[in-house]
Amino acid sequence: MLDLAIRGGTIITAADRFNADIGVKDGRVTMIAADVGEAVEQIDATGLWVMPGGVDGHVHLAQPTGDGTVMADDFESGTRAAAAGGTTTVLPFAQQIKGTSLRACVEDYRKKAEGQCHIDVAFHLIVTDPTPSVLGQELPALVADGYTSFKVFMTYDDLMLDDGQMLEVFDTARREGALVMVHAEGHDAIRFMTKKLEDAGHTEPYWHAHSHSRIAEREATHRAISHAELTDVPIVIVHVSGPEPLEQIKWARARGRKVFAETCPQYIQLVADDLKGLNMDFEGAKYVCSPPPRDEASQEAIWQGLADGSFDIFSSDHAPFRIDGPGGTGKDNPRARTSFKWVPNGIPGVETRLQILFSEGIMKGRISAERFVELTSTNPAKLYGLYPRKGSITIGGDADIVLWNPEATGTIRQENLHHGPDYTPYEGLEVTGIPQQTILRGKTVARNGDVTGPLGAGEIMSRDASGRL
Numbered sequence: 296m297l298d299l300a301i302r303g304g305t306i307i308t309a310a311d312r313f314n315a316d317i318g319v320k321d322g323r324v325t326m327i328a329a330d331v332g333e334a335v336e337q338i339d340a341t342g343l344w345v346m347p348g349g350v351d352g353h354v355h356l357a358q359p360t361g362d363g364t365v366m367a368d369d370f371e372s373g374t375r376a377a378a379a380g381g382t383t384t385v386l387p388f389a390q391q392i393k394g395t396s397l398r399a400c401v402e403d404y405r406k407k408a409e410g411q412c413h414i415d416v417a418f419h420l421i422v423t424d425p426t427p428s429v430l431g432q433e434l435p436a437l438v439a440d441g442y443t444s445f446k447v448f449m450t451y452d453d454l455m456l457d458d459g460q461m462l463e464v465f466d467t468a469r470r471e472g473a474l475v476m477v478h479a480e481g482h483d484a485i486r487f488m489t490k491k492l493e494d495a496g497h498t499e500p501y502w503h504a505h506s507h508s509r510i511a512e513r514e515a516t517h518r519a520i521s522h523a524e525l526t527d528v529p530i531v532i533v534h535v536s537g538p539e540p541l542e543q544i545k546w547a548r549a550r551g552r553k554v555f556a557e558t559c560p561q562y563i564q565l566v567a568d569d570l571k572g573l574n575m576d577f578e579g580a581k582y583v584c585s586p587p588p589r590d591e592a593s594q595e596a597i598w599q600g601l602a603d604g605s606f607d608i609f610s611s612d613h614a615p616f617r618i619d620g621p622g623g624t625g626k627d628n629p630r631a632r633t634s635f636k637w638v639p640n641g642i643p644g645v646e647t648r649l650q651i652l653f654s655e656g657i658m659k660g661r662i663s664a665e666r667f668v669e670l671t672s673t674n675p676a677k678l679y680g681l682y683p684r685k686g687s688i689t690i691g692g693d694a695d696i697v698l699w700n701p702e703a704t705g706t707i708r709q710e711n712l713h714h715g716p717d718y719t720p721y722e723g724l725e726v727t728g729i730p731q732q733t734i735l736r737g738k739t740v741a742r743n744g745d746v747t748g749p750l751g752a753g754e755i756m757s758r759d760a761s762g763r764l
């Protein structure tokens with residue numbers, strides 16, 4: 296007999312929409328039929344949309360910061376928030392600390408995750424110190440172990456690689472068949488603008504949006520694409536904020552390059568003016584992330600790219616900080632009060648990612664429900680080597696399923712969220728469509744905003760080759 300039958304719902308995948316029941320046995324989908332017969336547990340999904348669980352390809356959990364601030368989500372709270380929001384798989388980053396072994400950092404990071412996850416996780420790597428042994432031994436071995444994608448930074452003093460190092464990492468990725476994720480913002484252009492703004496006395500959080508200019512993002516995107524062409528490696532330009540980098544990506548694709556594109560909720564829902572806060576005050580720090588949100592015209596360009604296929608994936612880039620962290624560990628710390636350049640970069644979004652795109656995208660007629668599934672589940676699973684186990688509702692795949700009530704309405708409120716930060720940048724946003732029930736490998740882990748699953752239900756997964764859509 297089946298373990299679970301989900302009956303009477305409308306199944307929506309990246310490709311299809313149809314009415315059928317789903318049968319689950321041992322955590323996998325084993326039947327999709329008009330009537331799947333007897334099961335130990337029954338779920339009546341009449342009137343609901345039955346979609347694959349969300350796959351969030353870009354989240355930061357329990358990552359070291361190096362400046363005394365502390366990320367507000369560990370694996371427990373981060374995956375709890377994700378589950379409540381309809382996500383069943385997240386991909387956080389095991390970050391190399393400069394001067395240390397990447398393998399050791401990955402093992403430490405694994406220990407933090409073990410037994411602490413409400414949903415499944417798989418790690419990307421962040422390469423900050425591409426020494427000969429990292430390039431020659433550690434990365435090849437890690438790719439062989441299923442860590443098939445790594446991120447590099449073109450800015451941030453403690454994370455960035457210079458062009459020569461980027462080329463070496465790209466070359467290694469090509470040799471090992473890995474995918475490189477690029478944070479594309481030009482460091483020198485940011486530093487130049489930062490100094491000019493500070494010299495003029497512009498130190499409030501708002502000026503972060505000017506220091507991280509569109510030009511710096513466009514230039515770095517082009518540079519990353521050029522390096523990828525020289526080394527013949529596929530790359531993902533992550534957190535694209537507007538039309539300028541997107542034009543570069545389209546230009547590269549027209550030349551036959553494999554350049555994938557990611558965008559995030561902040562670029563459809565926030566604008567640079569949000570960083571002004573109430574009256575150019577520190578409230579603006581709530582919206583400080585990099586690249587920063589731009590303007591309404593940029594939002595329109597992002598929507599266009601989401602609708603026309605220019606974007607491949609829609610991730611949260613969840614980077615959780617409290618405003619008031621104990622002992623100055625949050626965004627509001629003494630150094631951050633002296634200049635925008637010290638405000639921790641990043642905003643929370645792992646719990647609200649799906650709801651925002653569902654409501655603003657599907658319900659406002661900007662994208663189809665099938666495209667929603669493609670952007671938020673199927674494509675990230677494919678791109679990062681988890682498909683068809685994840686990202687689909689298919690025979691043999693994991694029974695990771697979200698039941699959406701497309702008619703229910705709500706308002707995003709910090710008090711209802713499960714994440715570690717003490718705020719949400721989307722406070723007060725009215726949404727249509729609620730992820731009513733989140734099912735991980737056939738077991739309910741969240742229902743009506745309550746996370747019900749046992750801690751440790753989530754597994755740490757190894758991945759197949761990345762870079763195939």
Ligand code: URP
Binds near residue numbers: 478614640
């Ligand atoms: O501001 C951001 N995006 N912080 C998180 C780290 C990153 O660059 O993705």
Ligand code: ZN
Binds near residue numbers: 477478533585
């Ligand atoms: Zn980044």
Ligand code: ZN
Binds near residue numbers: 353354612613614
């Ligand atoms: Zn990020």
